[in-house]
Amino acid sequence: MSSSLLSGLNPEQLAAVTLPAVPALILAGAGSGKTRVLTTRIVWLLSTGQVSQHGILAVTFTNKAAKEMLTRVSAQLPINARSLWIGTFHGLCNRMLRLHWRDAGLPEAFQIMDTADQLSAIKRLLKALNIDDEKYPPRELMYYINANKEEGRRPAEVEAWDQHSQQMKQLYDEYERQCRREGVVDFAELLLRCYELLRDNAALRSHYHARFRYILVDEFQDTNRLQYKWLKLLAGKGDPLDRLLGKQPAATASDEAAAVFAVGDDDQSIYAFRGANVGNMADFQRDFAVETVIKLEQNYRSHGNILDAANALIAHNRGRLGKNLWTSESAGDPIRVYEAASDFEEASFVVDEVRNLQREGTPLADMAVLYRSNAQSRVIEHALFQAGLPYRVYGGLRFFERQEIKHALAYLRLIANPDDDNALLRVINFPVRGIGNRTLEILGESARGSGTSIWQAACSGGAGRSAAAVARFVQLIEGMRAQQDGLQLAELVQLAIEQSGLIEHYRNEKEGQERLENLDQLISAAAVFVQENENDVNAFLAHASLEAGDHEAAPGQDALQLMSVHASKGLEFHAVFLTGIEEGLFPHDNSLNSPEGLEEERRLAYVAITRARRKLYLSLAQSRMLHGQTRFSIASRFLSEIPEDLLKWLNRGYAPSAMPARKIEKAAPEHGLRVGCTVEHAKFGQGVVVDYDGTGPGANVQVNFGAAGLKWLALEYAKLKLVQ
DNA sequence: TAACGTATACTTTTT
């Protein structure tokens, strides 16, 4: 082992990297060198000969993180990237299911549905079963199905008390049937199927159990219940319930269990809304009898004031595992706070300040504007555009989600598996070939009547008036299928987009130029995929579903980074502008119903603050356009949770001279209060007048007190003091 | 069958 591998690690990092084969929980604070610890441990394990490349499994949440890990490991060791099982939960499960499709009860060419595919599959199911989608909204059903799968529950295990829940359960069951009939799996199914495969197949389980002696988990706080159960099974810790049911042999001796190295930060858990369960961290310690907990608290990213602010803020959360970041860096600049009269003014503040920083030599790409919700980006984008500052917005449509790409992939899917009704319905009439709704209804009914796919129904004719058009479509697909042998993947893609008429169609469309370019890029993507992986359509299609591509606009040019706080997790910037720290926005109104919701918002703010290396700006707007109307708000409670001495108000005492134009619909009130005024209440503190009713002595005003809520008050009794 | 217009809703998001 080269000594340089471990040099430069701090004592805690070194301890974590060189742990023996024991279960361990690493609490890695923001900027504490988490990725470095993970990759160095892998390299250390391999280079000291403790384990072979086959014996390690490392799992992450995002493809980006997996790629990063693989790149860093292979930079330090000559490894065969394919023999190392480093990937996302879904990627690794897909890998296992492709290897054991028969044991998993899947067709060899099973296809993966992304969220959009799943939603349309559900809509189609509801239509076929004649279910009122007002009473059973497709989105709700999708959420229900995924939530159950992520708890590891099949329809049979779902409890149902009343009529509605029984129907939901029934629909879950029907949905599964439909998926089976069409040979498709959704994202949650990949995990559940893989879990069940290991649970029910003792031979496979012991094979993988013997193989993966070291399991490393990144972002452990974001795991959901099913992911945790999967990990437990893979590590040889079994599932106590299944053991009781006799579905699994008695517990293997604990020394046989794989060494699970879980890295996470409970303070950065911001995905509870999509099923992440921070409780897994406590469960892990209990279930695996974890004795080694290492805290990485030294932060190598930010200046002291920024860390102090983050620490002070997050200290307001309860039930933390406990951690305090520190740095050997100086305190640095204070955190600058700017209170703007409107969202426009907030945006122009950002523009001015970005220009200043740029003049000082900070590259635009090293500055980020963060916001709680994507809708906030518009105003900022507008201001940046006007100012001629280049910027990039994260969170747009991704490559494999583009309409033209999904269409092209649908043809490929039909080549691989014509029973994929989702794919068939997407393109049977695109480009238009005179197959309308009525025809599809007939085909759908006929398919359902005989329990087959629509493709089968289309093949057996009987499509009514459009029979000829349907027959031509069947021939088209059959023709493509017949030609696929011996073709390179890229050639097959080209063939599909040409023969389907997609190229022709977009060539005739006014705005089709970009789409044509994207289709061209798809051919290139296929060529690259074959280089890096294998010449296999199914593998390519899985790749397209699991790795929808970059979320960002074209890189290259130096550009300011715009993104939601969620999207910023894991990134860092010289300067960070956290905008819209207002009650109702951040914390968001929808999160205020529960204490857990508020705590997640606070963690979100913690994540945002800890993205900044040197300069942090917090800004808010007293009024902003939201959903087409002006909203007034007061400063976020999070602002008051940061010690005042860390903050530098750039315009405190600033009088809102230019209150935004607002149509006066009501007579001028006699009480002198106007919408937008700040008032003080003895009990509720400061708030903003949002609305009023009446003008005389019996008048009521509605005030947003932020933390204390939105309240209607009778002016006569509530002694409101006008502030400023 | 397709295009066009009006109604509706809407935090955050990876796989």
Add this chain to the structure above:
DNA sequence: GTATACGTTA
């Protein structure tokens, strides 16, 4: 304010 979804009309 904007995207999307559905219903109506040519």
